[in-house]
Amino acid sequence: MFGGIELGIEFFEGLVALDAAILERAAAERCRDCGGPLHRGDYPRKPRGGLLGLGAEAFDRRFSLCCGREGCRHRATPPSFRFLGRRVYVGAVVILASVVALAAQSARAAERATGIASRTSRRWLRWWRGPFTTSAPFVELSGRLVPAPARCSLPTSVLERLPGEATARVRRLLAWLAPVTTASSPGGSRFLRGLV
Numbered sequence: 074m075f076g077g078i079e080l081g082i083e084f085f086e087g088l089v090a091l092d093a094a095i096l097e098r099a100a101a102e103r104c105r106d107c108g109g110p111l112h113r114g115d116y117p118r119k120p121r122g123g124l125l126g127l128g129a130e131a132f133d134r135r136f137s138l139c140c141g142r143e144g145c146r147h148r149a150t151p152p153s154f155r156f157l158g159r160r161v162y163v164g165a166v167v168i169l170a171s172v173v174a175l176a177a178q179s180a181r182a183a184e185r186a187t188g189i190a191s192r193t194s195r196r197w198l199r200w201w202r203g204p205f206t207t208s209a210p211f212v213e214l215s216g217r218l219v220p221a222p223a224r225c226s227l228p229t230s231v232l233e234r235l236p237g238e239a240t241a242r243v244r245r246l247l248a249w250l251a252p253v254t255t256a257s258s259p260g261g262s263r264f265l266r267g268l269v
């Protein structure tokens with residue numbers, strides 16, 4: 074199902090719209106430190122998409138907010154459908170390249186298909202099997218998907234169980250991951266309700 078899938082411009086434009094909707098919800102709140110107003114304060118980013126998501130390389134801003142009160146300036150970066158923490162590659166590509174790496178006959182074949190160095194995809198597979206399995210999204214997902222998805226074949230084992238076409242499944246998994254894309258927005262999943 075995920076072989077030969079391409080993430081086109083429309084897919085990524087859809088993610089920009091989702092991130093903009095999240096930002097709007099987050100900006101309607103006040104600074105959680107001092108109650109001051111939150112102002113727009115994006116970060117410049119230079120993300121990569123490899124061969125699977127070249128369209129993502131146009132994203133040059135990570136939407137973010139900053140407290141407007143002098144002396145506070147607390148940062149509040151809301152969850153994102155595009156950027157997965159500090160990773161250079163966008164989240165959708167981390168997901169798909171991991172799927173390809175799991176299914177490929179060899180590291181070289183995966184590298185050819187994704188354009189991503191095999192040491193990078195191996196690191197991602199270790200993350201899916203390790204830190205990801207102790208994260209709130211995985212614990213919640215495991216509760217919903219009975220029996221729980223096999224840890225050794227994450228993220229494929231989750232995608233296989235989500236509804237919709239291949240790209241819709243990737244978007245759903247990004248929605249699950251969104252709360253872990255930022256450390257400065259605790260409880261960020263409230264901004265995602267009803268979006269996907």
Ligand SMILES: [Zn+2]
Binds near residue numbers: 108
């Ligand atoms: Zn503040």
